[in-house]
Amino acid sequence: MTTIVFLGAGSVVFTRELLVDILGFPELADARIVLHDIDPERLATASALAGRVASAYGVRPSIVATLDRRAALDGADFVVNSIQVGMYAATRVDFDVPARFGLRQTIGDTIGIGGIFRGLRTFPVLAGIAADMAELCPDAWLLNYTNPMAMNVTYLARIAPRLRVLGLCHSVYWTVRGLCEIVDVPFDDVRFESAGVNHQAWILRWERDGVDLYPLLDAAIDRDPELRRRVRVDMYRRLGYYPTETSEHSAEYVPWYLHHDAEIERLRIPVGEYLAVSEANLAEYAATRAGTAPIDLTKYTTEYAPQVIHSMVTGTPRRIVANVANDGLIGNLPAGFAVEVPTTVDGAGARPSPVGLLPPQLAAVNRPYVSVGELTVEAALRGDPRLVRQAAMVDPNTSASLTVDAIWELCDALIAAHGDLLPEGLRA
Numbered sequence: 001m002t003t004i005v006f007l008g009a010g011s012v013v014f015t016r017e018l019l020v021d022i023l024g025f026p027e028l029a030d031a032r033i034v035l036h037d038i039d040p041e042r043l044a045t046a047s048a049l050a051g052r053v054a055s056a057y058g059v060r061p062s063i064v065a066t067l068d069r070r071a072a073l074d075g076a077d078f079v080v081n082s083i084q085v086g087m088y089a090a091t092r093v094d095f096d097v098p099a100r101f102g103l104r105q106t107i108g109d110t111i112g113i114g115g116i117f118r119g120l121r122t123f124p125v126l127a128g129i130a131a132d133m134a135e136l137c138p139d140a141w142l143l144n145y146t147n148p149m150a151m152n153v154t155y156l157a158r159i160a161p162r163l164r165v166l167g168l169c170h171s172v173y174w175t176v177r178g179l180c181e182i183v184d185v186p187f188d189d190v191r192f193e194s195a196g197v198n199h200q201a202w203i204l205r206w207e208r209d210g211v212d213l214y215p216l217l218d219a220a221i222d223r224d225p226e227l228r229r230r231v232r233v234d235m236y237r238r239l240g241y242y243p244t245e246t247s248e249h250s251a252e253y254v255p256w257y258l259h260h261d262a263e264i265e266r267l268r269i270p271v272g273e274y275l276a277v278s279e280a281n282l283a284e285y286a287a288t289r290a291g292t293a294p295i296d297l298t299k300y301t302t303e304y305a306p307q308v309i310h311s312m313v314t315g316t317p318r319r320i321v322a323n324v325a326n327d328g329l330i331g332n333l334p335a336g337f338a339v340e341v342p343t344t345v346d347g348a349g350a351r352p353s354p355v356g357l358l359p360p361q362l363a364a365v366n367r368p369y370v371s372v373g374e375l376t377v378e379a380a381l382r383g384d385p386r387l388v389r390q391a392a393m394v395d396p397n398t399s400a401s402l403t404v405d406a407i408w409e410l411c412d413a414l415i416a417a418h419g420d421l422l423p424e425g426l427r428a
Contacts, residue, residue, distance in 0.1 A: 008036075033063045097417055104258040105252055116391050116395070232247045371391075415428070
């Protein structure tokens, strides 16, 4: 019996979507599903939801819910991680405090001030998970969805190099889906390759029957002035390759947009967007808890975790995109930091594919992102609060928006606001 553990199972909307995909595979219909959360109410909601999904399929997996993480991890084959340390209240701090300093953010979960502090409060929990897995399920795969993805995967590679980790994100899949809709080409007819870093990778190849589809995109952009009012279309036109994350995300990873009122208007950038997303998630959780949210078995999410689990259990080969430490995979990005590359999964495990060199302009845009992540991880490993400020200083959007004095004052304010959620050595 395959044991699949959900850490942060109280993220019930996401848990529901993954279970719909997992239990839709006949080979996984009798899996042992272990749900863990630190919130009893959310855990109970997740458990009831898992039962509803199983009943809708007419299958009988073993469903276990526990508040004890070690009990959850004991004997696991796969561990799906979707924790959010501090939940909505911490996210609110990540937006409200920087806003007082005049710093604009859109999503705040990858780099930038929001990404830095989300990473710092997540790392201690990841360290505990890694230690528990080394003892209780050393051969299990940790399938991480928690952001900041690249920082988290990098941190795990540094503290637990033997741990089997894949960072999974749906941004590449949905980017290519969206591009195919723009040019009116069926998604199933295309072949593509992407590489870079999570939320800032690039569509390097996008073809149908061996024919490059980028000229069709160029024509569509030329015809439609509204398409030109998207951040990532603007970036594509200037850099030559399409970014793999939404415009809302992409706007805050570079220094070019959020500091300028005219650019926010021109490109319709929704400042503070993630707060609205989080509030919508809370409303959907409430509906799920009330039992009014429907279980739609026809709406597969195409998330990678169910595919990875199925491939490794059955030996079915699949080609996905995964985040792993850069061990010769992208030659012009720093070694050791997590990169997002094509990866083959099957019964033998996961094999990331070397990409070689990114086009130089793409690597140049990725490097500041990597620098923020490297300094944040190093701050946690060394317990050095100066490195937290230095990470913020090199962040593209933060450094374009604030003076260095303001950056240090902002970090002081966020450290005070987050308090005990941060590692003790960084609370200064």
